[in-house]
Amino acid sequence: MEFVRYQVDAGQHFYDKLHQHPEWQLTWIKEGKGQLMVGDYLGxxxxxxxxxxxxNMPHVFRSDPEYFSPEWSRQSIGYTLFFDFEALGNHIWEVEEFAPLQQWLLQIKGCYHVKGMTNSFIQEELMLFGxxxxxxxxxxxxxxLRQLQQSKEMxxxxxxxxxxxxxxxxxxxMGQVMSFILAESHRTVQLQEVADLANMSKEAFCRFFKERTGKTLTEFLSQVRIHHACQLLQETDLSVSQIAYQSGxxxxxxxNRAFKKFRGETPKEFREKF
Known part of the structure; x- marks a missing residue:
């Protein structure tokens, strides 16, 4: 049993299945890009x-499609610490010095993007932690943990x-459903085929999906497609209409309406920023 476990993931792409675990996770993406899906967030x-x-936050770092191509030569590299607070036992929280840490752990729930000086500090620490x-x-x-606890940059x-x-x-x-949606969002996706994949009725699947994402399947598909469109708007010279159809x-x-509702700006305005 160990309180903290250090792990370096290096390969063509990151582990692509939605998963969860009882340990807290701190991850620095050194190389690679794609979509992060966690709870109701996709970015x-x-x-x-x-x-x-x-x-216990279900999450997946889904590398972009090119990272799954046999011809792709660049790597995906991530440095991670897993914190197992259960390994410390309950008595440690009776120690006065650990009270602020326990209070912080009770308040911090979900997934946080660490920025600024805290981000730089974490990168330096993880590089040497092994x-x-x-x-x-x-x-x-x-x-x-103390730096994270004191940070205002999360x-x-x-x-x-x-x-x-x-x-x-x-x-x-849920992992099978999410992998399917990310892989097939470029085409028309029917509710029935996703429900069949989950081995559920359409009604039961709709409840199951909404409870876990806070969105309907249609809303979530639109979000996935718009994220893909954002990537194409930034990285290609394709026309807006080509990008719309390629994104599903x-x-x-x-x-155009869905993009503006989700992003607060038109696709053209978004592209002009870059």
Whole structure:
């Protein structure tokens, strides 16, 4: 049993299945980009991003499609610390010095994007953490937690906090659904085929999905498609209409309305910023 576990993930792409675990997770994306899905949040991750996940938050770093291509040569690299507070036992919270940490842990729920000087500090610490052992490892982890506790540079990403943990079956089912949506969002996706994938009736699936994402399947699909459109607007010279159809929208005017509702600006205005 250990309080803190250090892990470096290096490969063509990150682990692409939605998952959760009882440990808290602090991850620095050193290389690679794609979509981060956690709770009701879906957004882009890129090199230099640092994220903190509280316990049992379902999440996945879904690398962009090119990272799954056999011809792709660049790596995805992430540095992670897993904190197992259960390993400390309950008696440690009776120690006066640990009271502020316990209070902070009770308040911090969800996924946080760590920015600014705190982000730079975490990157430096994680780069060197693999060399630490014994008390140095313990003291280093507490030093990192203290910096996070005192930081004003953490932005909460997800609004919906799961009220109960997924069972293993529910987690696997949700993971299959999310992988399918991310892979197939470029085309028309029918409710029935997603419900069939989850082995549920349409009515039961709609309740299951809304409870865990805070959105209907249609709303979530639009969000995924708009995120993909944002990427294409930034990284390609394709026309707005080409991007709309490549992202899964069958109607240009609907794409423009949905984009403005979600982003607060038109696709053209978004592109001009970059």
């Amino acid at each position: 882009r991750f890129k090199p230099g991003d640092v994220y903190l996940f509280s316990a 060399k630490k052992e014994g008390l140095d490892k313990l003291m280093g982890s507490l030093h990192i 932005k909460l990403l997800n609004k919906l906090i799961p009220q109960k943990n997924y069972t293993e079956t529910e987690g696997k089912r 929208f069958q109607n240009l005017s609907y794409f």
